[in-house]
Amino acid sequence: MKGLIFVYGSLAFICLGAIVRPWIGVVGYFGFAILNPVYLWGHSLPPNSNFQKYIVGATFIGLLLSGFKGNKIQGAPAWAIISLVLYLVWAWVTAQSTIHEGDTVAYMTNIWKIVFMSCIGALLIDAPKKVLTLMWVLVIAQGWNAWEINLQYFQNGWSYAARSGWGGFDNNGYSIATAPAMGISLSLAFYSVKLWARLLAGFIFVLQMHEIMLLESRGTMIGALVLAAVGVLYVHKNSWTTSTIITATVLGIALAGPSVVDEFKSSFKEGEELDSSADSRFKLWKAGVDIMKDYPILGVGPNASRRLVPQYYEGGLRSNNKALHNLFFDISCGSGIPGLLLYAGYFSVIWLAVRKYWKFNKSSMEPWAKASIFSVLCGLPGYMVASMFSSAALIEGSYILVIVGASALLINKNKMPIDHLATQRPLLHAQAPS
Template sequence: MRGLVYVYLLTYLGAALSLFCPLIGLFIYIHYAILKPESLWYWSVGARGPGRYSFIVGVGMLVGWGIRGLGDWRLGRSTIVVAMLLAFVTWVAVGYFFAQEPILVRNFVVSLLKIVLPFLVGITLMEKKEHVRWLAWVIVITQGYLALDFNRSYYQGVNRIVLEAYGGFDNNCIAAAMVVGSLLAFFLGLAETRWSLKVIAFAASALMVHTIMFSFSRGGILGLIAGGIAAFILIPKSFKTTAISILAVILALRLAGPEVRQRFMTTFVDPEQRDRSARSRVEQWGACLRSIRENPFLGVGANHWPLRSQQMGLPRMHAHSLWLETAAEMGVPGLLLLSGFYGLTIYRLRKLVKECHNLDLWSQYMARGVIASLVGFAVAVSFISVVWLEIPYYTVLLGAALLRVHTEEWEHRFEPNTINIPEHMTKYASL
């Protein structure tokens, strides 16, 4: 019952406040997108059916955004990232006119707009570092609470991730989300100066790592390893950060029990010894490559791969790879636009940290956190079909907001530091 009261209060109060401050609505919308309250509190919130809570908050957010003139579109260093996302949506929509089942493309575009519109609200309204910090904590706290609930159920003998499709996501999708969240939380713990906030962030990261372990997702574990390696490379080397990194590795190894290690090692066995899931993955990848050769430009149409898979004599299912499925459905241009959306965020954040010497410490750590999170995500979804996972988009929003907020520092990165002389002392400066 407390969950129902919480959702009602947050929804209607948040929708009202969004008319005056759309960022409040954005943060609540992202909170719901990650938490999925109908699935989390299925006995109270979910029992009442689809409550359209996100829709109510989203309407308030968009109306408030409109009242504020659709924000400020001077996006600075984040312009190219936003352009790639808008180009991807446009390219997907073009496929509507050539698809075998246009209704499938329309449904895909509508669902994609539910992510893209909040992204645009955020990038045009977040103008201060404090806004970026709030977004980081919304993502980490929400994903951390979800991991806490999964851990609680697991220790009570019910592995919800494996036994049910939480919010429509299987264990692999949940694991990919936890890869992003765990790395982001780890760097947020490094970035914060207050010990209470550090403890919260590191605890959330540990809970998410353990969730990946008992999800039994090989793609999730590979993504965590790749993101962890990227994190170690990116972290400035000092005794404290090295010690924290070593402790994180030890904790991750401890959380991976014998069953997890045994299942993960099946990734590298001979083809004859692969389990059904691994064999299915290889078959789907081969079918995707054949389809890409046949339709390299437009693909078969968004949301069409399960149908195409069935037509090729395989089970009606997704392709076990976001990148190959995207190329098969939207063609090579669609793959380039989507990968460019993530890749350019990584590239520009890396240049920001490396070349902008006047960047504050918190922003440096969070830029590195976004990079490591997206690297882990990119590897994880090479083995997973993730259709409507929101957290990577909002992680890019976090990185793009950092780029926008620090555009001025980037433009003055080669200028020598100047000493500001108080006005009342300027008369002595000329002597």
């Protein structure tokens, strides 16, 4: 009953709030997607509850009533949005010749909502308070799940999520869903103004680290290491960040244990020492390359390549349905190389833009901007590496990172035009101390 009250109470607040202030709908949509209340409190809710459609509808009404007010979309965020919209259009074109209508329809039914909310998110998240709200909602929503996964493990001595998955994903899928949230929690631990906020974000980051270890996803373990390495490379070096890095490293080593270390090291074995799971990944990637070569322009239909994998898999498969477990092959085999370029453009354009902005404005940014920009800098590389080991196109967390980065760029655009960074470089270095 408590779950029922919480879910429907939150849904009513989000929908009513979205009509008056549509940015609340964006935060609520992604918050519900990450928290996944239907999974957490499924025993209290009707089967097949689809709350997101109500939030999307309320947000669209609010958008119309507000006259599409928000950020002035320009520069890199504009190109990113154009790239994502063109990907959706191209996916629809390739869907017309799909080899399996059911798989493609299931994908298209969900991806259009994510694209719509991602695009208007860059428009509506137009103030520092809204950026931070979106970031904290993602971190707390995913942190709740991380708490539940850790709690179940410590109570029972084994991980249910590792064996049966979590939130409708298998262990690899949910691990990947955690990667973007880790980038945000780490950035909030570094750059939040209040000490309690830093400690809370740091605590959630530790929960997320241990969750990934419990889920035994080697791909996300590698992605998490990339996230951490990029974070150490770009973070401001001071007493707080240095002590945080040391503490996180010590905790990571302590939490890992021999079994996790052995699981991670098995990813790099060769020949006969390579276990069946890792060997299967390489064979799946080879199948992805071959399918992409045979269908380079239109692909075989979004989400439909799984039907061809058994034919291309070295040695054959008994199943007639096998996912490629690789985001890039799933997109390219489904919608061709043009689809992959458009989809990847959405993420890469923003990452390159925030990297440039960080390079020339690192010392002069306000704390909220540091947190938002840094989360994209380290979160996206970690997520992309993890996504090489399982498909994640329908995982909303990665799109939140782009919204955060795009919004931060657009908000700061009015203060310091990004297009004129080169001419302002001496001024930037003369401002706030590092």
